[in-house]
Amino acid sequence: MSDLHIIAGLRTPFCRLGSDFDGLSADDLGRHACTSLLLRTGIDPALIDEVIFGCVAQPADAANVARIIALRSGIPQHIPAATVHRNCASGMEAITAAHQRMAAGMGDLFLVGGTESMSSVPMMFSHASALKFGELAKAKQTGQKITAIAGFRPSDFKPRVGLQLGLTDPYSGMIMGDTAEILAREYHLTREMQDAFAAESHRKAIAARDKLAEEIAPVHLPGHAVMQDNGIREDSTPEKLAKLKPIFDRQTGSVTAGNSSQITDGAVALLVGSESAVKRLGIEPLGRLTGYAYSGCDPKRMGLGPVHAIALARQLTGLSPEDADLVEINEAFAAQVLAVLAALKEPAKSGHNLHPVEIPPEKLNRRGGSIALGHPVGATGARLALTALHQLRETGGKRALISACVGGGQGAALWLEHN
Numbered sequence: 001m002s003d004l005h006i007i008a009g010l011r012t013p014f015c016r017l018g019s020d021f022d023g024l025s026a027d028d029l030g031r032h033a034c035t036s037l038l039l040r041t042g043i044d045p046a047l048i049d050e051v052i053f054g055c056v057a058q059p060a061d062a063a064n065v066a067r068i069i070a071l072r073s074g075i076p077q078h079i080p081a082a083t084v085h086r087n088c089a090s091g092m093e094a095i096t097a098a099h100q101r102m103a104a105g106m107g108d109l110f111l112v113g114g115t116e117s118m119s120s121v122p123m124m125f126s127h128a129s130a131l132k133f134g135e136l137a138k139a140k141q142t143g144q145k146i147t148a149i150a151g152f153r154p155s156d157f158k159p160r161v162g163l164q165l166g167l168t169d170p171y172s173g174m175i176m177g178d179t180a181e182i183l184a185r186e187y188h189l190t191r192e193m194q195d196a197f198a199a200e201s202h203r204k205a206i207a208a209r210d211k212l213a214e215e216i217a218p219v220h221l222p223g224h225a226v227m228q229d230n231g232i233r234e235d236s237t238p239e240k241l242a243k244l245k246p247i248f249d250r251q252t253g254s255v256t257a258g259n260s261s262q263i264t265d266g267a268v269a270l271l272v273g274s275e276s277a278v279k280r281l282g283i284e285p286l287g288r289l290t291g292y293a294y295s296g297c298d299p300k301r302m303g304l305g306p307v308h309a310i311a312l313a314r315q316l317t318g319l320s321p322e323d324a325d326l327v328e329i330n331e332a333f334a335a336q337v338l339a340v341l342a343a344l345k346e347p348a349k350s351g352h353n354l355h356p357v358e359i360p361p362e363k364l365n366r367r368g369g370s371i372a373l374g375h376p377v378g379a380t381g382a383r384l385a386l387t388a389l390h391q392l393r394e395t396g397g398k399r400a401l402i403s404a405c406v407g408g409g410q411g412a413a414l415w416l417e418h419n
Helices: 026-041 065-072 090-103 127-138 142-150 162-166 176-186 191-207 209-213 275-281 299-317 334-345 380-395
Strands: 004-011 050-054 081-084 109-117 219-221 224-226 264-273 287-296 326-329 399-406 410-417
Touching: 004 026, 004 090, 004 275, 004 380, 026 065, 026 109, 026 264, 050 065, 050 090, 065 081, 065 109, 081 090, 090 109, 090 264, 090 287, 090 380, 090 410, 109 380, 127 142, 176 299, 176 334, 191 209, 191 334, 209 380, 264 275, 264 380, 287 299, 287 380, 299 334, 299 399, 299 410, 326 380, 334 399, 380 399, 380 410
Parallel strands: 050 081, 050 109, 326 399
Antiparallel strands: 004 264, 004 287, 109 264, 219 224, 287 410, 399 410
16 A cells, blocks of 8 residues: 655643643644644645544534634635544544545545543533423423423432543443453453553653653643643652552452543644655655554453454554564553553464564553553544654654554554654
8 A cells, every 4th residue: 555654743732631721622722733733844734635633522512623623723714624533543543544535546635633622521411301401491481481490300400421421332331441450350460560550651751751842832821831741740659559549340440540541631733645745845754654454342351452453454564563663552551551462472362363472561652651641532543653753763763553442342553664
């Protein structure tokens, strides 16, 4: 296949739920990432063929958020925009969708990425409650209004937490953390192992702060500027993490807020295109997308999605993790990444068709992962690509493998090369 070039990229800082970006919407964050990238590259927005953005919790007041981002970023109105959604791999889906359009001859320069304002996910009322509110709104006379009000019960005023609903798989009925608990039990992943992995994610991110800053376009807010990811903790040690209580299985579980990805707001923008587009722009690209695969798996074990996607990508590209100079596996949960590493070493147990593979710790998530940096679900896939390509450029490496598990039981694997 013709390679898709990742020409340039920038992201906002990633900020914890309810913190610096609490007042910003998904389109606010996406607009900032896009305008920063357009200013940094200096390209004429009219050269772009389409804008494609991933978003999981699409705002009700900004339907097709990619279109809103495009228009607010100064993209001419005749240029189309589409929002894509593959849960935690939505940012990857934006990249691969651009490749598919390019291969089909539907353009050769795209602005892609992902955005998420998890702080803005709304509370929702039940359908029964909504009907009662509707009857009250339609009531014209005092008696009708009194009758409508009399129909309410205290439970009608208890909203459903949209974020919790979004993180629960309707097919299996399990919230994502429960799927991590299953993997922890099946792969004998102790609490100590998970906390050690989480603490290491923070340590790596602290050590790489200056390098991570190269990916980031600061966001200026009234009274202050947000310059860096705000979820990285200097004091995240295994000992401190051990004091946190399990949040999914409170009796016998091992998955805590400390060894899970952070709920986060943020956005990523990437300029991608064909080789001819690169030549026209005269910009040295960060690298290329050379192959990819998406695969399904058991929704109750959705964390093993990367194993199956990596195996399918090997069938399509001939590449296996040993061919990568670095590997980025999204840290949805420490248990989930540790289970993927274990499953790659045990083909018979996990049912994939790779030979036993061991990913050395020094190749994995060198700048930390979502446990430390945060996981704005619609944006993370694009962030993994940006982080991996920056590392290849810095080290002179050739290939990177990025992968993510996907809620609902899927996996994604993308192969990137530095030019």
